[in-house]
């Protein structure tokens with residue numbers, strides 16, 4: 001019996017494969033099949049049916065990336081995995097290659113690339129390394145949808161590359177929208193590219209917006225769980241540990257976004273993200289604490305109607321919607337059982353408990369390069385907190401001080417955004433050295 005690269009039996013008609021000199025299966029034709037671990041899906045469809053959407057997942061080894069692979073496996077026919085990209089986790093990437101057999105896989109970090117190449121071997125999966133290769137995957141001709149699930153500022157170049165090439169960008173990497181929302185919108189307008197949000201709140205707004213016209217929107221309400229410290233006495237925040245901050249009450253996420261949720265910097269970033277994604281005035285963006293994380297966000301229209309999107313806190317739902325948009329497809333995620341949930345609570349955020357939130361409004365008001373400062377200073381502060389070099393309440397203080405020192409560039413170029421990012425990280429390092 002012929003075996004696929006993961007060692008499982010290969011369910012491909014015999015005339016479509018042959019053994020390479022290394023004894024490994026190579027599937028014939030350019031990319032006719034997507035191997036899903038249990039079955040092969042045909043790329044060329046019967047006449048009259050639409051071609052499969054070819055999806056690249058950037059950040060495939062992370063929380064969103066692995067959920068996206070589960071979503072693709074569930075969607076099956078109509079979707080093809082065109083590529084995967086990760087940063088350093090070469091073993092996890094090699095396992096994904098063996099399980100999903102994408103057209104290509106990219107490891108950003110050069111140090112471990114040799115091990116990946118050795119492990120993957122001559123399977124016919126094209127391998128590449130480095131940040132340029134990640135951007136090249138995002139712009140590749142045989143990719144229709146780029147799911148950007150990279151964490152942090154490294155997501156910006158691939159996002160730009162995808163939009164410059166006119167792709168649909170399914171965007172989980174909120175940081176790039178915060179750093180360069182204006183630029184990304186302009187690039188998308190020029191190329192015909194499209195941004196579809198994956199962040200659950202923005203996906204909810206995107207879905208609710210379909211109930212009316214943009215001019216009919218009065219306000220949007222971003223919901224926030226309040227994180228693990230929503231009701232902790234304020235004088236105990238000073239003693240909060242990394243382990244406590246990593247315990248999100250409702251969502252299982254990567255470490256950076258989990259810390260951002262604890263400070264509510266995550267919501268601050270999302271205020272800026274919402275401004276650019278939905279072309280809103282800052283005064284139209286409001287935040288509401290909703291501890292159950294069932295209402296993912298709301299849109300208030302001019303006639304007094306408020307439309308919300310509800311569901312379990314499970315990122316597979318917004319990921320799938322971004323991939324299937326404008327269609328909806330069945331999912332294995334159950335709907336929220338509202339009788340079991342029992343109650344939905346809402347409250348205004350306390351500015352004394354969550355000073356980071358005001359920084360998001362400040363960056364959104366200032367526009368230009370201030371978003372890049374907010375993001376870079378926060379990334380540096382979170383890294384320092386994770387390294388136990390900074391107490392929890394100092395995260396927003398550091399970010400605010402760096403923002404105070406910045407002179408805004410109104411419509412920054414990609415180079416000016418990079419320069420601002422570098423400057424803010426240097427300022428943050430100097431702040432940490434002084435503290």
Ligand SMILES: NC(=O)c1ccc[n+]([C@@H]2O[C@H](COP(=O)([O-])OP(=O)(O)OC[C@H]3O[C@@H](n4cnc5c(N)ncnc54)[C@H](OP(=O)(O)O)[C@@H]3O)[C@@H](O)[C@H]2O)c1
Nearest residue numbers: 059061062063064086087088089150151154172173253254
């Ligand atoms: N997790 C959630 O539920 C959630 C919800 C809403 C929004 N988001 C947003 O989605 C993004 C990803 O979050 P996450 O929680 O999935 O983060 P995560 O678990 O830390 O995963 C980050 C992923 O990015 C990869 N990566 C980092 N730098 C890269 C680079 N230069 N090139 C290619 N890949 C790179 C990592 O690779 P390695 O594994 O090799 O390091 C990993 O696959 C963040 O912007 C976050 O704010 C997440």
